[in-house]
Amino acid sequence: MMDTLYVQTQDSTYPIYIGIQIYPQLPSLLEKNGVTPERKLMMITDSNIAPHYAHRVRNILQSAGYEVGLSVVPAGESSKNLQQVGQLIGECLRFGMDRKSVILALGGGVIGDLAGFVAASYMRGIDFIQLPTTLLAHDSSVGGKVGVNHPLAKNYIGAFHQPLMVVFEMDVLTSLPERELYSGFAEVIKHGLIWDRSFAEWLMNASDSLLHREPEQLQQAIYRGCQIKASVVSQDEKELGLRAILNFGHTIGHALESVSQYRVYTHGEAIAIGMAGAIRLSQRYYGYSFDRVNWTEELIRAYRLPVKYHYPCSIDDLLFAMQRDKKVKSGEYTFVLAKEIGKVELVRGIPEKEIQEVIAQIRGVGS
Ligand SMILES: NC(=O)c1ccc[n+]([C@@H]2O[C@H](COP(=O)([O-])OP(=O)(O)OC[C@H]3O[C@@H](n4cnc5c(N)ncnc54)[C@H](O)[C@@H]3O)[C@@H](O)[C@H]2O)c1
Ligand SMILES: [Zn+2]
Incomplete structure (x- = not known):
């Protein structure tokens, strides 16, 4: 059972898919939104979420022919900083990401904001997809605000960058503390x-x-x-x-x-x-x-x-x-x-x- 909601932005419209056991449909949802297997994918997630879901999602995508990189950052708000952005950009470069590559943000608001900001900055902006894993992320995955913290002020470094799509799987909420x-x-x-x-x-x-x-x-x-x-x-x-x-x-x-x-x-x-x-x-x-x-x-x-x-x-x-x-x-x-x-x-x-x-x-x- 899957619901689809369309979010209208100034330049485009993007879908939010919400459902139970919908991750197996990821490859077809990607194709539907123009992300074909020639486009490299870099999944960014955190150290709490990775052991539960990173490999599962990666396997689904790899079986459909996608090349998927994986970057795991330490869980928590403290990862939302410019140094982490620099490291992730380094990983994207080493993985050979180009303008057509896509970032997958698998996580809560921290990962959505951080990975979204990396996507907004890398080569002046590449596509990104949100795979929210917290309930709060229902809020942060809509609106296109991405960014990181400065030591003097929270959320002061950022951009508006809308995701290409959002896939909200209910099953992942079972492990949420x-x-x-x-x-x-x-x-x-x-x-x-x-x-x-x-x-x-x-x-x-x-x-x-x-x-x-x-x-x-x-x-x-x-x-x-x-x-x-x-x-x-x-x-x-x-x-x-x-x-x-x-x-x-x-x-x-x-x-x-x-x-x-x-x-x-x-x-x-x-x-x-x-x-x-x-x-x-x-x-x-x-x-x-x-x-x-x-x-x-x-x-x-x-x-x-x-x-x-x-x-x-x-x-x-x-x-x-x-x-x-x-x-x-x-x-x-x-x-x-x-x-x-x-x-x-x-x-x-x-x-x-x-x-x-x-x-x-x-x-x-x-x-
Ligand atoms: N961009 C926006 O519009 C917007 C809106 C609201 C909040 N935010 C930002 O969102 C952040 C907070 O987001 P959050 O509350 O989702 O925090 P979070 O991403 O840090 O997740 C909370 C904790 O739960 C863990 N976790 C996440 N999903 C899990 C799962 N399915 N199973 C087990 N553990 C899991 C994480 O590792 C983390 O420890 C803040 O940085 C805030 O600034 C952004
Ligand atoms: Zn809030």
Whole structure:
């Protein structure tokens, strides 16, 4: 069973194939998208994923006549750097990659961003294909943002480079560590909260089966999540306006990640807490009933995600981090707020006092 979703970008359209046991169809999907066996493939993956899937995928492709190189980088965010880019480019050169060669990014958001950036830079840009292996990657594989970190700033070196196609195999999610699975749901929930109330309600009802990784349900959740992200980015590919709504929960979330030096919370956990903050701020701004806050927090908690932080930092530390965030313009606090569940807007000039009060509310006791 396979779903196909088309993502429209300025210059082209690319497919996302989502399904259960679809890797055996990789050769035919490649052919269909113009990747014939004369084109060399370089698979880039990480040290956790390689033992599970690298050889399986490589064998499938080699049996169909493809020449497939393999580069394995150490697992983790620390591989997303320029030095690693240089090493991977070296491996592409040694493997004899040319303008027609293709990079396969087999992994989560780290590999997607890193391998995608290598593809964007190698010979000024070659094709790449995403084979996502984390739930979070449903988010990172749509939108074409690729890049690496600078020691002074996360995600500051990058490009827009759309993949040729994305093949999302549900089976690979069985080996995903629990904490990574839960974290991935934060972005799925976000897509419901910003765009589609009935999807958010469906997520509330489907939490048991999704947490049990029932593949049909996962496929449905990923399909809708990708579709929502695709609708947003296709209307605003270069982040000039609408795309900012994808930052729902990210203003506080990013501040929390940065204050805790990216060591305490996964991105999803920080965003979960950030969404709890954002819905509280929204409740104050629009003056609706507190039920909506409770409902949202219940949804977040249903996916074993936190709605409060315990990291020992002051409210001012968080405010300071928010001001430094590249998305805060000219010292004004700008937030994506929820007018209702499923509808959000960008609100500028929120008073600092309101934010301080909300941060105090999402601070867990005992911190
Ligand atoms: N480009 C974008 O639009 C975008 C959007 C969101 C996030 N990101 C980036 O994504 C990154 C986070 O991505 P992530 O959460 O997928 O992290 P990740 O790629 O590091 O994966 C998380 C962990 O799970 C392991 N893993 C992955 N798949 C596995 C599997 N199937 N089985 C067993 N282990 C597996 C990895 O080795 C890693 O240790 C960040 O660098 C973030 O900046 C990019
Ligand atoms: Zn995010």
